[in-house]
Amino acid sequence: MTDFDLILIAQSDVVDYDAYSKFPVDRLELFETMTYPRMVRHQGKFRSHLDILNFARDGKYYAEADYEGRRKLLNIWNLPSASGVHLANFLLGYGIKVKVINNIDSEWDWFVESYQKCSKPPLVGISSTFYLAWSQVKPIVKQIRQLDKDVKIVVGGALMNGESTTKGQPSFEKMMRKLDINYILHAFNSEFDLRDLILNLKNDRDTKVVANSCQLNASEISEEEYFVSPTKWHEPLLADAPASYDKLNLPFLNRTIQIRTASGCPFACSFCSYPVTAGGWKTLDIEHVRAHLDSVMRIPGIDRIIFIDDTFNVPKKRFKDLLKVFCEYDFEWFSFLRVQYVDDEVMSLMKESGCKGVYLGIESSNDVILENMNKKAKRADFIRGLELLNKYDILSLAAFVIGFPGETEETLQDNVDFIENYGIDYYSLKEFFYIPNTKVDQDRDKYNLTGMGAKWQHETMDSDTASRLKLEMFKKIKNSTFIDPDTSLWYFAYLYDQGFETETIFQAQTQINDLMLSQLSGDFSDSHPSYDNLKKIMANIR
Numbered sequence: 001m002t003d004f005d006l007i008l009i010a011q012s013d014v015v016d017y018d019a020y021s022k023f024p025v026d027r028l029e030l031f032e033t034m035t036y037p038r039m040v041r042h043q044g045k046f047r048s049h050l051d052i053l054n055f056a057r058d059g060k061y062y063a064e065a066d067y068e069g070r071r072k073l074l075n076i077w078n079l080p081s082a083s084g085v086h087l088a089n090f091l092l093g094y095g096i097k098v099k100v101i102n103n104i105d106s107e108w109d110w111f112v113e114s115y116q117k118c119s120k121p122p123l124v125g126i127s128s129t130f131y132l133a134w135s136q137v138k139p140i141v142k143q144i145r146q147l148d149k150d151v152k153i154v155v156g157g158a159l160m161n162g163e164s165t166t167k168g169q170p171s172f173e174k175m176m177r178k179l180d181i182n183y184i185l186h187a188f189n190s191e192f193d194l195r196d197l198i199l200n201l202k203n204d205r206d207t208k209v210v211a212n213s214c215q216l217n218a219s220e221i222s223e224e225e226y227f228v229s230p231t232k233w234h235e236p237l238l239a240d241a242p243a244s245y246d247k248l249n250l251p252f253l254n255r256t257i258q259i260r261t262a263s264g265c266p267f268a269c270s271f272c273s274y275p276v277t278a279g280g281w282k283t284l285d286i287e288h289v290r291a292h293l294d295s296v297m298r299i300p301g302i303d304r305i306i307f308i309d310d311t312f313n314v315p316k317k318r319f320k321d322l323l324k325v326f327c328e329y330d331f332e333w334f335s336f337l338r339v340q341y342v343d344d345e346v347m348s349l350m351k352e353s354g355c356k357g358v359y360l361g362i363e364s365s366n367d368v369i370l371e372n373m374n375k376k377a378k379r380a381d382f383i384r385g386l387e388l389l390n391k392y393d394i395l396s397l398a399a400f401v402i403g404f405p406g407e408t409e410e411t412l413q414d415n416v417d418f419i420e421n422y423g424i425d426y427y428s429l430k431e432f433f434y435i436p437n438t439k440v441d442q443d444r445d446k447y448n449l450t451g452m453g454a455k456w457q458h459e460t461m462d463s464d465t466a467s468r469l470k471l472e473m474f475k476k477i478k479n480s481t482f483i484d485p486d487t488s489l490w491y492f493a494y495l496y497d498q499g500f501e502t503e504t505i506f507q508a509q510t511q512i513n514d515l516m517l518s519q520l521s522g523d524f525s526d527s528h529p530s531y532d533n534l535k536k537i538m539a540n541i542r
Contacts, residue, residue, distance in 0.1 A: 010084030128159035236263030326353035339385030357395035365418035403466030428485035
């Protein structure tokens with residue numbers, strides 16, 4: 001028997017394309033801002049960009065394949081998650097055996113096989129890192145319960161932390177009863193709590209001592225009792241994490257793995273809550289980074305890394321030291337980049353060390369909006385950084401926020417002109433999302449900002465107008481290639497991992513964008529020439 005202490009479900013698809021497909025295309029104006037430019041309608045249904053590529057190459061969609069087939073088809077959630085690998089690496093240091101299910105939609109058969117081989121039912125964990133609502137957790141719990149109604153389930157991650165921060169721990173009871181969840185771990189850094197929960201369950205000890213937990217129908221607790229344990233702050237797990245990646249069984253890996261060298265962010269952008277919730281900014285020292293790289297590079301076939309640090313290139317001296325270490329290895333890499341802080345020496349080292357592409361959180365090219373966002377950068381700073389990226393032929397993926405307080409049609413036209421004229425390879429557009437406990441929330445009276453989340457309004461714009469203007473920008477921009485803001489850097493890195501050359505990615509995405517532009521004009525023909533063009537492009541990608 002192969003016993004696991006934890007089977008961890010790292011991620012799953014978060015978009016319900018079938019639900020969008022029920023919208024009537026003859027009333028496109030009612031829902032076009034929800035579907036475009038995120039998806040393409042083909043053969044009567046809305047599909048992801050990657051599913052359009054699946055059909056062009058393999059003649060089938062992801063949902064039509066069996067699990068083995070899904071692992072071979074393109075799906076962004078097949079890209080190995082950072083959270084699953086990170087947790088398995090950490091827990092191994094305590095003798096805890098973890099089976100990582102990277103994408104439950106592709107690996108359910110692996111889940112069933114692993115669960116049934118255990119002599120004692122393991123704890124099942126669900127990471128909510130990419131979920132925005134309980135509705136995305138519900139089908140996973142239901143699927144697991146159908147396999148074994150008595151399984152113990154724990155849910156943790158970003159959604160749980162956000163719910164705890166905004167609504168408080170007592171609010172979990174209703175959803176835990178409704179969905180039949182045994183444990184919630186709600187801390188921002190919950191690795192130690194998960195460790196304690198597993199060890200206590202494994203050794204038949206009381207789980208009530210586990211910090212930052214909500215428990216229902218759990219060990220040592222009566223059927224009717226809902227228990228909330230005391231909260232405790234944990235520093236982010238950096239130097240305490242072992243470098244044991246090469247000792248893990250990760251069959252979903254191809255050529256790419258994600259790791260981090262820091263936690264938190266030293267900046268305080270007005271729209272972002274991360275610097276507060278992360279409890280400060282912490283970095284991993286260079287020798288620990290080297291140890292992690294050594295471990296990663298011992299995994300057969302791995303030669304590409306995505307560094308998920310929010311602020312990778314600050315401070316500059318540390319970044320230069322990291323780049324010099326990277327030069328000692330043979331891998332290509334992607335990362336986030338504060339492009340306003342690069343110079344020629346840094347960019348030269350990035351190129352030499354294998355940098356393939358970077359994500360730029362530019363957000364706006366208008367200096368007034370940048371000031372409102374507290375971005376600590378100006379338009380001229382971004383222009384200078386982009387010139388260096390283009391000089392060294394490093395791909396750029398620039399993200400823009402649409403509708404931040406102060407935004408007007410004129411400031412958005414500045415963004416259009418900027419994208420068109422300064423050599424941005426790929427761009428994304430996403431409406432401002434109003435988050436509580438942020439600086440802009442504190443300044444809401446200043447901007448007459450009301451609403452929350454995706455629905456808001458302020459003195460100069462509202463969310464519906466921002467969505468409409470986003471589509472107008474997409475129609476106008478010709479000199480850069482749109483890429484979905486929800487996947488952006490990962491989309492490019494994943495296709496590269498799957499054997500796409502950079503020129504092929506550009507060609508394929510250009511055809512997908514042409515399809516969306518045609519559909520926005522009312523042409524939903526499955527005979528659109530872009531489909532034949534995609535078949536030709538995909539013919540050599542196997």
